[in-house]
Amino acid sequence: MGEKPIEPYKRAQAVALHQVGFNLTDISRELKISRCCERNTINKFEQHGTFEDLKQSGRPKALSTRDIRDLKRLVTSENRLSVGKIRMDLNISRPKPVSRETVRRYLKNLGYEYAVKIKKPWLTVKHKKDRVKWCKQYQHWTIHDWRKVIFSDESTFYVLKRKNQVKIWRSDDERLLPECVQQMNTGNGGKIGIWGGISGQGTTMARIFDDSMNGILYCDVLQNELKKSIARLPKKMSYMFQQDLAPWHTSKLGKKCISLYILSSRSI
Numbered sequence: 001m002g003e004k005p006i007e008p009y010k011r012a013q014a015v016a017l018h019q020v021g022f023n024l025t026d027i028s029r030e031l032k033i034s035r036c037c038e039r040n041t042i043n044k045f046e047q048h049g050t051f052e053d054l055k056q057s058g059r060p061k062a063l064s065t066r067d068i069r070d071l072k073r074l075v076t077s078e079n080r081l082s083v084g085k086i087r088m089d090l091n092i093s094r095p096k097p098v099s100r101e102t103v104r105r106y107l108k109n110l111g112y113e114y115a116v117k118i119k120k121p122w123l124t125v126k127h128k129k130d131r132v133k134w135c136k137q138y139q140h141w142t143i144h145d146w147r148k149v150i151f152s153d154e155s156t157f158y159v160l161k162r163k164n165q166v167k168i169w170r171s172d173d174e175r176l177l178p179e180c181v182q183q184m185n186t187g188n189g190g191k192i193g194i195w196g197g198i199s200g201q202g203t204t205m206a207r208i209f210d211d212s213m214n215g216i217l218y219c220d221v222l223q224n225e226l227k228k229s230i231a232r233l234p235k236k237m238s239y240m241f242q243q244d245l246a247p248w249h250t251s252k253l254g255k256k257c258i259s260l261y262i263l264s265s266r267s268i
Contacts, residue, residue, distance in 0.1 A: 005053075006033055006037050006041065008052060010031050010033060011041045011052075013031055014027055014031055014033065014038050014041050014042065015041065015042060015045045017030065017031075018042050024038055024039065062098050062102050062106075063098065063102070063106055067090065067094065068106065068110070070090060070093065071086070071090055071103070071106060071107070071110070072110065074086050074089050074090060075107060075112060075169050075170075076174075080168040080169050080170060080179065080180070081166070081167070081168055081169075083100055083103055083104050083107070083114075083169065084100060086103055086107075086169070087099070087100050087103045090103065107169055110171075111171045111172065112169050112170060112171050113169070113170065113171070113172070114167055114168070114169055115167065115168065115170060115175070116165045116166065116167050117165070117166045117167070117168055117180060117181060117182035118175055118176065118180065118181050118182065119181070119182045120176075120181045120182070130245075146200065147199065147200025147201070148199070148200065148237060148238065148239050148240055149199060149200075149239070149240045149241075149242050150197045150198070150199045150204065150226075150229075150230075150239055150240070150241050150242060151197060151198050151199065151242045152195070152196070152197035152204070152226070152241065152242060152243050153195070153196070153197075153243070153244060154193055154194065154195040154196075154213055154246075155193065155194055156191050156192070156193045156213075157191060157192055157193070157194075158190070158191045165182075166182050168180060191210070192208065192209075192210055193208070193209045193210065193211075193212075193213060194206055194207065194208050194209075195207040195209070195213075195221050195225065197226065197229065199233075199239070201233050201234065204225060204226060204229035205224075205225040205226075205228055205229050206225070207221045207224070207225045213246070213248055214248050215247075215248045215251045215253040215254050216253070217248075218248040218249065218253075218254055218257070219253060219254065219256075219257040222257045222258065223257065226241075241258065
């Protein structure tokens, strides 16, 4: 075990006595400290101008600034799935390899997490362009304009769908990047569907169904749930009905039903 540290006031006394001409032996006997500690205190004061303990450098970092840049580059490539592959590629350019735990610790310190891919519906390039075009077309609408829109959609929930999760390394800002999203196709397992709408005046009636949505079922929804919901809205306002471009929405039968039951519609 090392010697007990000298109190700061004794260090100051040792430096002061040395400056007025006392030798090391006399100082050691007067202050009851070892000559080694006394010599180190005086040398520290002469070199650094202080008798206080200097800040320790600590353990060297496992990765240099350049290594950290390489790590960021690797984790944004096809290596997101495996910390083992990231470690293997990182160690190629290093004289001393690092462990999986070191790579995992640095990734977390850099803001990355090992998270499940977010599941999103499959969108083609055309889908994305159409959505951007629609947003630009209506970007100047006011809140009052949007309150007149009845937004509608139906969703299908697959009750018995097999669990299929993919985990990757990503930061929070990257969670919606294409390579961080697990795109899905519907199908497989038991299912149940629901149709509904919302507007500035509240929600419409909901329709729950277990068959696949088609033109006939959609017309029945418009005639019952939608028509009854519109009848409850204030009469002094005009409303616009919104729907997406699902086949049963754009079919001849669907368009005919819309023209019969509502005044105006928009598709996206």
